Amino acid sequence: xxxxxxxxxxxxxxxxxxxxxxxxxxxxxxxxxxGEVVFVELPEVGASFNSEDxxxxxxxxxxxxxxxxxxxGEIVEVNSDLEDAPEVVNDDPHIEGWxxxxxxxxxxxxxxxxxxxxxxxxxxxxx
Amino acid sequence: MSDxxxxxxxxxQRTPLYECHLEAGAKMxxxxxWEMPVRYGSEIDEHHAVRRAAGxxxxxxxxxxxxxxxxxxxxxxxxxxxxxxxxxxxxxxYSALLTERGTYIDDLLVYQMAKDDYLVVVNASNIATDYAHxxxxxxxxxxxxxHSDRYALLALQGPKSLEILKRHTxxxxxxxxxxxxxxxxxxxxxCIISRTGYTGEIGMELYISPEDAPxxxxxxxxxxxxxxxxxxGLGARDTLRLEAGMSLYGHEIDDTTTPFxxxxxxxxxxxxxxxxxxxxxxxxxxxxxxxxxxxxxIEGRGIARQxxxxxxxxxxxxxxxSGTWSPTLEKAIGTAYVPTAMATEGDPLTIEVRKRxxxxxxxxxxxxxxx
Numbered sequence: 001x002x003x004x005x006x007x008x009x010x011x012x013x014x015x016x017x018x019x020x021x022x023x024x025x026x027x028x029x030x031x032x033x034x035g036e037v038v039f040v041e042l043p044e045v046g047a048s049f050n051s052e053d054x055x056x057x058x059x060x061x062x063x064x065x066x067x068x069x070x071x072x073g074e075i076v077e078v079n080s081d082l083e084d085a086p087e088v089v090n091d092d093p094h095i096e097g098w099x100x101x102x103x104x105x106x107x108x109x110x111x112x113x114x115x116x117x118x119x120x121x122x123x124x125x126x127x
Numbered sequence: 128m129s130d131x132x133x134x135x136x137x138x139x140q141r142t143p144l145y146e147c148h149l150e151a152g153a154k155m156x157x158x159x160x161w162e163m164p165v166r167y168g169s170e171i172d173e174h175h176a177v178r179r180a181a182g183x184x185x186x187x188x189x190x191x192x193x194x195x196x197x198x199x200x201x202x203x204x205x206x207x208x209x210x211x212x213x214x215x216x217x218x219x220x221y222s223a224l225l226t227e228r229g230t231y232i233d234d235l236l237v238y239q240m241a242k243d244d245y246l247v248v249v250n251a252s253n254i255a256t257d258y259a260h261x262x263x264x265x266x267x268x269x270x271x272x273x274h275s276d277r278y279a280l281l282a283l284q285g286p287k288s289l290e291i292l293k294r295h296t297x298x299x300x301x302x303x304x305x306x307x308x309x310x311x312x313x314x315x316x317x318c319i320i321s322r323t324g325y326t327g328e329i330g331m332e333l334y335i336s337p338e339d340a341p342x343x344x345x346x347x348x349x350x351x352x353x354x355x356x357x358x359x360g361l362g363a364r365d366t367l368r369l370e371a372g373m374s375l376y377g378h379e380i381d382d383t384t385t386p387f388x389x390x391x392x393x394x395x396x397x398x399x400x401x402x403x404x405x406x407x408x409x410x411x412x413x414x415x416x417x418x419x420x421x422x423x424x425i426e427g428r429g430i431a432r433q434x435x436x437x438x439x440x441x442x443x444x445x446x447x448x449s450g451t452w453s454p455t456l457e458k459a460i461g462t463a464y465v466p467t468a469m470a471t472e473g474d475p476l477t478i479e480v481r482k483r484x485x486x487x488x489x490x491x492x493x494x495x496x497x498x
Contacts, residue, residue: 036171038452039428059430061452
């Protein structure tokens with residue numbers, strides 16, 4: 001269920017690493033816990049963040065989830081389609097529902113992330 | 128079910144429909160000491176089903192307290208602010224338990240079952256508090272029993288709800304008026320059929336014995352499937368009640384707010400004897416209140432939630448009590464307390480939502496009214 005080419009954070013985000021550019025989204029588990037997403041608030045392109053900074057938020061009918069970046073770097077692209085179609089985060093969280101692309105400045109931070117198997121284990125324990 | 132007074136310390140309780148919820152694919156959450164379904168699939172679909180067709184809710188966590196005996200009427204008149212003498216057997220009344228300060232211990236329904244026999248229906252989270260409070264108020268010639276374990280409660284709500292239920296009962300539902308009820312039968316099982324609800328739609332609340340509940344749940348769901356009936360969870364229940372402008376204990380009303388502040392002055396009557404909170408409420412009727420509950424719509428992107436502050440010139444002047452996405456209006460709505468001088472429909476508000484300031488506008492409640 002969780003793509004093996006992705007890395008995963010404890011905050012239920014997935015990260016696809018392509019060179020020094022990392023695409024970040026929330027996992028299927030995270031969207032299912034949140035329920036239907038009605039707003040996605042994303043950072044400005046060009047903004048820089050440190051790892052564990054809040055970079056935006058996702059609002060569902062009943063709850064809000066802050067998005068924390070596990071990686072330091074600069075936002076190089078955001079998924080602006082989500083402004084008009086936030087439900088894509090529910091419908092296709094692992095592909096079309098991506099949130100931001102970050103140009104990472106410290107690849108050693110990838111070592112703190114989990115692979116798909118470890119993430120699956122964490123989710124199984126939580127549910 | 129176990130004793131409801133043990134709610135706080137123990138594992139969450141389960142209603143008689145717990146297995147039915149799992150069967151229907153519910154996501155279960157803990158609510159008021161109970162393990163309840165928050166949604167089965169999409170809470171927005173469940174919401175629309177209730178507005179356009181019908182929805183079936185398990186609200187068995189609600190509490191039922193029987194008050195009976197020759198002194199029951201006098202006792203309930205002393206206990207609650209509405210006029211219980213206006214009730215007759217077969218009628219229900221929305222009212223409250225208030226402190227001496229006129230603030231809410233809980234809101235509730237009083238059903239008159241027969242002469243000198245009443246059923247008080249209270250919020251799940253407050254059963255133990257309410258029951259203790261009720262016992263603490265003098266009740267000569269009057270027996271007060273917590274019968275919460277004796278009832279399961281299903282709410283069948285929505286424009287198709289009568290049509291669906293009609294197939295299973297001989298009770299004349301068409302002529303059962305709002306806030307009236309009948310002791311009837313559904314598929315041969317005894318049931319209190321009450322024309323009440325918490326959604327802003329027509330509908331019924333069905334009080335039945337716990338052992339009959341799973342059968343009734345499955346029967347109604349199967350019967351209404353072609354009508355668009357969906358099982359609906361607490362998520363939809365909350366968005367529906369908020370659109371309909373109905374208060375929820377712990378949000379719009381609590382032990383710091385009075386009926387006059389909450390816009391529920393219609394539940395407060397003075398053409399009756401003394402009751403808990405009366406003198407404070409009389410004073411508020413005379414002099415008005417300093418703050419008032421208002422409804423608002425958010426004008427930007429985002430949702431204000433309970434506890435977010437209302438700002439005027441960087442100063443907090445009030446707080447959001449409920450906030451959600453409204454599936455019917457397709458915008459974010461909410462309720463808040465603001466100073467009475469500010470409570471003018473159409474006026475702008477600024478709400479601090481986490482690090483942002485969202486523009487909002489005061490609007491009339493209810494947000495939604497059925498045609």
